[in-house]
Amino acid sequence: MGSSILLGSFALVVMMAISYEPFQWMGVNASEVRITCYHHCNQTFESQELAHKDEYKIYGYPYSTNTRRVLAVLHEKGLSYDPITVDLKAGDQKKPRFLSINPFGQVPVFLDGDLKLTESRAISEYIVTVHKSRGTQLLNYESYKKMGTQRMWMAIESFEFDPLTSILTLEQSIKPMYGLKTDYKVVNETEAKLEKVLDIYEERLKKSSFLASNSFTMADLYHLPNIQYLMDTHTKRLFENRPSVRRWVAEIIARPAWKRACDVKAWYHKKKN
Numbered sequence: 423m424g425s426s427i428l429l430g431s432f433a434l435v436v437m438m439a440i441s442y443e444p445f446q447w448m449g450v451n452a453s454e455v456r457i458t459c460y461h462h463c464n465q466t467f468e469s470q471e472l473a474h475k476d477e478y479k480i481y482g483y484p485y486s487t488n489t490r491r492v493l494a495v496l497h498e499k500g501l502s503y504d505p506i507t508v509d510l511k512a513g514d515q516k517k518p519r520f521l522s523i524n525p526f527g528q529v530p531v532f533l534d535g536d537l538k539l540t541e542s543r544a545i546s547e548y549i550v551t552v553h554k555s556r557g558t559q560l561l562n563y564e565s566y567k568k569m570g571t572q573r574m575w576m577a578i579e580s581f582e583f584d585p586l587t588s589i590l591t592l593e594q595s596i597k598p599m600y601g602l603k604t605d606y607k608v609v610n611e612t613e614a615k616l617e618k619v620l621d622i623y624e625e626r627l628k629k630s631s632f633l634a635s636n637s638f639t640m641a642d643l644y645h646l647p648n649i650q651y652l653m654d655t656h657t658k659r660l661f662e663n664r665p666s667v668r669r670w671v672a673e674i675i676a677r678p679a680w681k682r683a684c685d686v687k688a689w690y691h692k693k694k695n
């Protein structure tokens with residue numbers, strides 16, 4: 423008797439679990455399910471979005487690639503910000519005053535009230551998530567598959583494209599600004615590696631207008647800071663020699679938000695959006 427009651431209760435619990443967790447129990451392919459979680463979560467985020475009143479501050483340097491990445495996102499979203507200059511040329515980033523703000527001694531640092539963030543890509547994702555419904559839609563929330571493709575191209579930028587293009591920017595654009603000599607051996611070796619990466623980009627961009635989809639997303643935006651510098655160097659030819667890459671570069675570099683992100687005068691005059 424006791425054991426049949428126990429067995430009955432167990433069966434009831436199993437049936438309840440089945441009816442409350444249909445996707446787990448019925449073998450539905452998760453990749454086909456729309457991301458409803460994001461929609462629920464964003465109800466909280468959207469109330470923050472309405473509360474935004476010019477309180478963003480950004481410690482940065484207008485020539486810094488990583489600062490410009492965040493500025494591009496702010497401009498794409500039509501958000502205002504208060505720029506605070508950390509003069510990298512004067513070494514201000516390694517002085518105690520700034521190290522108390524970012525012990526890594528790097529820009530950008532982003533302040534939203536009492537929230538302090540470093541790392542340009544993390545800051546960018548924060549802004550885009552809080553301001554999901556405003557300005558350019560930079561992250562694709564339509565399906566898991568679209569989100570996966572976008573995250574993949576964002577990671578490719580970080581781990582395949584950025585390490586090489588940062589070296590080429592440093593050698594050919596930043597070092598001369600500091601009166602240092604470009605190491606052409608490093609440039610040649612790095613360009614050979616970049617050629618292989620750009621061959622893969624060329625194949626992708628033959629089939630797709632932009633990297634992650636047929637519209638401009640954060641994956642494309644992340645590439646802009648180094649590309650901008652490299653367009654004024656001999657490395658430009660690697661982008662120009664590949665027709666689909668050339669078309670993509672021309673399109674993303676012409677975006678008004680990007681032009682504003684590179685406007686050094688506007689930074690120093692503390693002009694806002």
Ligand SMILES: N[C@@H](CCC(=O)N[C@@H](CS)C(=O)NCC(=O)O)C(=O)O
Nearest residue numbers: 486487488527528529530541542543
């Ligand atoms: N991973 C960091 C890198 C930040 C970074 O390297 N910033 C450079 C400027 S683009 C910097 O502050 N360099 C000065 C230094 O390292 O002394 C990010 O994405 O924000």
